[in-house]
Amino acid sequence: MDDSRPIFVQIAEQIENDIIAGVMSEEGQVPSTTEFAAFYRINPATALKGVNLLVDEGILYKKRGIGMFVSPGAQDTLVTKRREQFADEYVRPLLTEAAKLGITPDSLADMIRKEATS
């Protein structure tokens, strides 16, 4: 578990989550850094860093004088990226914990199947 990331990275991730969940739709306007700063109670410069991270990745784009918008295709891009990270962030820790408890990968797979159908 890594909870040690900088605040602006966590802000960027929060925005990503909202895009993936469809709360922020593609071509929709994103709240201003001032609004992010007030909502998360952080320095506006930190909020701006988080937003700029996503601009650099092409997830958000700027319309001069209007604000920040979600790029077309951002949702797919993010889902792909998150799927690539899924093994690292979820599957591997799950296997580590299972091994600690003496649960084999096979019985783990059984457990997952059971949970999914229940």
Next chain:
Amino acid sequence: MTDVIQVTGLTKRFASLEAVKDVTFSVGENKIYGLLGRNGAGKTTIMQLLTGQDFATSGSIKVFGESPVENASVLQNISFIKESQRYPEDFKPKHVFRSAPWFFANWDAEFADRLIEQFRLPLDRKIKKLSRGQLSSIGVIVGLASRAPLTFFDEPYLGLDAVARQLFYDTLLADYAEHPRTVILSTHLIDEVANLLEHVIVIDEGRIIIDQDADSLRSTATNLVGTTKAVESFVAGREIMHRDGIGGLASVTVAGLSPQEKQQATAAGLELSAVSLQQLIVRRTNTSEKEFEQSA
């Protein structure tokens, strides 16, 4: 980017006590700074010097490019809110707010009225009859509504309850976003203000021990928790800032890790967590104390 404050080799001696020791730093425009440190570290003395309320023993201070001492053109752009503010005998809060526009060119009376209502400050009561918290809220309101290009808050919250403090922080952020200005916040409630700060200056025993961007400062240390065996084998050979343990578990604070190192730590079964600004400063001030003792 322009610097609002430039301090070079500043020293302040009171009789035998050297309160500020050869301090050099600068303050950039339109950022929120935290001036942090333990009681008696020299924070208030530095602010007194920066606002021309005291004379330096040696060194140079430039505020808006000029010396602040007896300099009206500099001082009219400064708002200095201090915990120990005195008011004339028989003054009532309404007199404070009526006279504030004489001193502050950017005074926003409407904003002040809104804050007076939010802080529930009685306007028509003698200041000496007010509670400690009400007294503090006068300072907070003056500091915010003056909108001075350079605003100092020196422990402004004494006696303010949690609701009023949150109101202060939220209002400061919102108003700062709308009217950018340089704010220097001196406090020892570090955790409460940590996320508001863009830059942190930590003073210890009259010296600056940290002068760094808040985000990069936070990433200079990480907490690692895991079994003693796993933790010890990972931190072997690293700079350890703090060590704690219970039973077979160890918790160690180490200097900044790269993303790869973080992955290795996670793979080794360790839990990583952020070191709060407060923990970091406590640890840094302790370390420097130890170093100081060793060198003495």
